[in-house]
Amino acid sequence: MASAAAAGGYHVLTFSTFPSQIKGGPAWGQARISSEEILTPGDYLDVLVCQNRYAYDANLPDLREGGLVIYNSEEFELPDNSRALGLPADRMAREAGNPLASTIILIGAVAKMAGVSVEALEAFITKRWSRGRPGDEKIVSGNITALQMGVEEAAKTGLQLEDLDPAPTHDRPRIMIRGYEAAAIGAIAGGVEAFIGYPISPATTMLTYMEANLVGKDRFVGQASSEIESITALIGSGYAGKVTMTSTSGPGLSLMGEGLGLAWMAEIPLVVANVQRGGPATGLPTKTEQSDLIVAMNPGHGDMSVPVIAPGSLEEAFWGAIAAINWSERYQGPVLLLSEAAIAERAQDVPMPDLSQVRVERRQVSQGEQGNRRYAGDGVTPFPVPGGAGAYVANGSEHDEQGDTTHLPDIHVTMTNRRFKKLEVLNDGTFEAERTEAETIVLPWGGSKGSARAAWNELTAEGVDIGWCYTMFINPLPADLLTALQGKRVLVPELNYLGQFAAHLRSKGVNAEAITQYTGLPFKVADLKAEIRQRLA
């Protein structure tokens, strides 16, 4: 239905989640359809469709006042059907001539109640199942019959939501894309050559996308035996001159800590896409949270500060992946692309990215000009590639200019300074700023951008005087953003207990206070609005 609505010109956002089990157990998916740009999955349900009693009980609290329920009456019956419709969907599907069409029947009912164009759905069904196969015609006609049956049953009840506004028009072609696809294609646009990963929810999808799509002769995709193997193999690949990347989630990032320290120390470019889930240890593998910020910046022991880019939308996932590769190549070290389940697993319509804006950077390769003194100098220096000039030892122990181990105090100071000074070249991070003359500014990060923006839009429309700032360049932060925040009260909505970004901002001299939530779910706009109002009172 989301696809049909998108084809009809509507904005759509879908999101689904499953427990960590393969067969059985509760699974749900949601779709939001709107004539306006969609910033969040939505606070409440307009229509709840449930295949069983469990789904009804679990999700009823999310149904908005005046919302409607459609349920499979072969599974359970509701005593009060004044705002609900029970359909024997499986039996009706058999009658329609396609036993597999029970979902289509439910969709027909939803479409009728929500005011989605039935013609657009029919056109979508015809297109979707006209695949040039012998049985196509029968499937299409069975599905359309099923759709009509759902529509008719819904019409009989007279239950109806408000009509949708007409679909907007678009001046650019649009694509329907998932977050992990946007990041993966961004990485391909950024020129990734090797991708080595280990399966882990909710980051496996990026690995499998690369396995299917990064297939050129000079490209390499590998499944490692652990995240320790992933990160150290990436170091080998990056050392050998390749643009390399992996995807992982919290537990994997923890295992990569020492390896990321080696990449920082030995100055090897690589990108780790960390898709955040909830909690420490195994935590909430399929839920969303923003609790890996501290570990992303400081994934290992010792003095290090890993650059972090955290996309807040699907478009930013695409552009952020390119930026992450460019940063890693430019400063010659590891970069964290910090995503989260709610971004990676979301599907949404976005305008086709303007590929003429893609800029790809590559490390400066040594031509032997510095001999074997690879680590000589104050900042970024040319990178020797094996097979070429400038043989040296890439060393995770403290080392001198040619990479030989040393413990001399002066050299540890010089080299530590060198590694931090390299971060100065990452000075092109951009940021959003609106109404910054206000005393208080809302500054979300990552996937909380959408909910925070929706809350900010509504609050300012209601006359609340509050500013807006946002950046996906979390570390190092854009210098001008820090300047803009001086003397302001900064409210930071983020999905963790500690208030990690707020703490980071305070360490940079910003008067930041966190608005936290740690349910494993995204912010509801209404909750954020209420909390911001309370903080302002």
Add this chain to the structure above:
Amino acid sequence: MAKRNPLYDFKWCPGCGDFGVKVALEQALVGRMAERNESIENTVIVAGIGCSGNMVHMMEGPQPFGIHGIHGRALPIAYGIKSARPDLNVVVVAGDGDFLSIGAEHIGPQARRNLDITAVIMDNGIYGLTKGQASPTTEMNVVTSTTRFGKLDDKLNPFLFYLGAGVPYLRSQLSSRVKDLASDIKEAMEYPGFSIVHVQSPCTTYNDTYSLLKGDAKKGIEPLAYPLGDDHNAEDITAAANLVRDRRIPIGMIYRHEGEPVAAHQRLADAKERANIEQASVEQLLTAMTIA
């Protein structure tokens, strides 16, 4: 690089077996360069942590590229290098602690991939750089600073472990037999797959096994190490396994997988050739998602 680098302050103890391995590795590389007309920069030495890990700094003569990484991870680093650049000659140098304790989990995967690298293992049966703790190959009952009551764990049999993990090419040597070791390493580098040259490289400070390995007629010690005879069929894994089950240490070619090995990078190249798929452009990938 160490010899001409006054800043580098590490030393192996006098008499350390690793000196012999160093010279053998240098000779093997020089021999390979001459034979194949290949530049030294085409070789990468990947080291872990420990006395063995300093090999990469100690090497003299023509200087290859090197990585001195983190403890136990030389093999996966080598996996990354070789998957990125199959044309490079990649040699892992590691000790028994680095390779068989913290890094043991990486042996099976590289063996099964048949990653085309050579691992030169310096087995001294002890953690030397941390000053004498028990390693997997320390004999049972030996008292060390971490085995107060004598080592309670059985000694790991590295050869059986390698064979069980699927290592397709396995040689055993003594660090004191430099010339033979040089030729072993050079030959192992020619093998199109995962090769291990396991070297008994005694620690004169914490676990001096020279007389045990070579024997001492005056003290009535029979040599633990013995040369493999021509009667051993190295392509017979059962024969190899039976051979190494003995407490004594055979020196020579223990096992070589029969047939023509296909290295990891070649398997991938062949699979891509068969699949015959093109890399889609970014524009194609995005356009496929266009909303109709």
